[in-house]
Amino acid sequence: MTPCTVSCKTEKGESAMCNDQIIITNALNTQKHLTSLYNTAAGECCHNPLRSAMMELLRDEHEIQNDIFTGMNSRGWYPVQQASSQAVQQAIAELNSQN
Template structure:
């Protein structure tokens, strides 16, 4: 069966969709890992979670290489403020 191609769903959109899907999957596995009743089951979900995070990171890196996911460096003063805020709470 040949599905019609959408002119607006190219490589970038597919990568965006894959990244969003991976984020959704890791949220689910994280919840499942938090709610496990046995150490063996928790360990298995933690392994799955780690694997899914690795896949998500690989997609993210590939998108960055292609210029499709731009990040900006954090301002050092804001980093220092955040550190002080959390150190003060402890």
């Protein structure tokens, strides 16, 4: 795949060249914002059919966000440190104890 470079604007309105990594990072940040908005809408919705629709949209947006994250991670653009299985089990136990 050939890297893509396009002209885009910075937050200050200046022209800059955006490569694949910048574009996909912006897409991930947009998805994070969308999931936050849908989460708030679903949580504050008092009409059950509308709430169900919002929950479906929220689930879809989380799937898109995960797809973007997975793609970034596989390219080394969003590295994460693997947790040990002991740390994972401890986190699960802590979450379960809060319920």
